Amino acid sequence: MVNVPIGPGWTPRAAAALARACEHYGGADAWRAIRVIRLVPTEIHGMIPWMKGFGRTFSMPSAFEIFPRDRRARFLDYPEHGCAGAYDDGSVRLERATGELLGESRDHRRTFHGPAKHRRWMPADALYFFGYALTHYHALPFTLGDARLIGSRTEGARSAPLDVLEVEFPAGLHTHCRRQRFYIDEAGRIVRHDYHAEVVGWPARGAHYWNAQRVVNGFPIAFERHVVARVGSTTLPFFVALHAAFRAAEVER
Secondary structure, X not given: OOOOOOOOOOOXXXXXXXXXXXXXXXXXXXXXXXXXXXXXXXXXXXXXXXXXXXXXXXOOOOEEEEEHHHOEEEEEOOOOOOEXXXXXXXXXXXEEOOOOEEEEEOOXXXXXXXXXXXXXXXXXXXXXXXXXXXXXXXXXXXXXHHOEEEEEEEEOOOOOOEEEEEEEOOOOOOOOOOEEEEEEOOOOOEEEEEEEOOOOOOOOEEEEEEEEEEEEOOEEEEEEEEEEEEEOOEEEEEEEEEEEEEEEEEEEO
């Protein structure tokens, strides 16, 4: 029996896959005890960062502090040394270490409507994109049950089958898009995650691989996140949309 609540439409097989994933990621009680996850990045590259201005109009922070249950994150030394960025469930704020406010945007997603989503990113834009992405990724699989199950299937080799869950997240959740697809292996690991990064634009349909997962204080962390372009369920492995790697992680309970 799954140890987190589930939304409408969940079949017994899909619920069993979710339960297996929750167990692999430490269980619901351990998840509720997580206060903050700290990640130290080493690199980011790919078509999306290049296209959106990485290294020119925005930079990489020295560390991320992620509060996944609160849908909050802090970017340290961002957009420059001695400053910080704060993501808070859709709103963003930039400030100096002294507390001086440099900029603020509430419900920042609204600024990406229409042609504006094709703009080059400024620090607040990148803070929003990576802020919602990191808080959502590290809330999974425990918040997956909040979504409505659209469909499920099994694919892959008989020796290494994957449960594929397609879900629709609630309106108002800050994530890439409402409808997303998750690939869960026999151990319960999320190994692939398909979505459309709507704030980037129509072509940003990716297959996101959760690579180099290592257990940190009881919680598996993906130390490499590798996103390639996708057409339907077919991946284009030579077209790297985004690759991010981390050299250190802490999980504080």
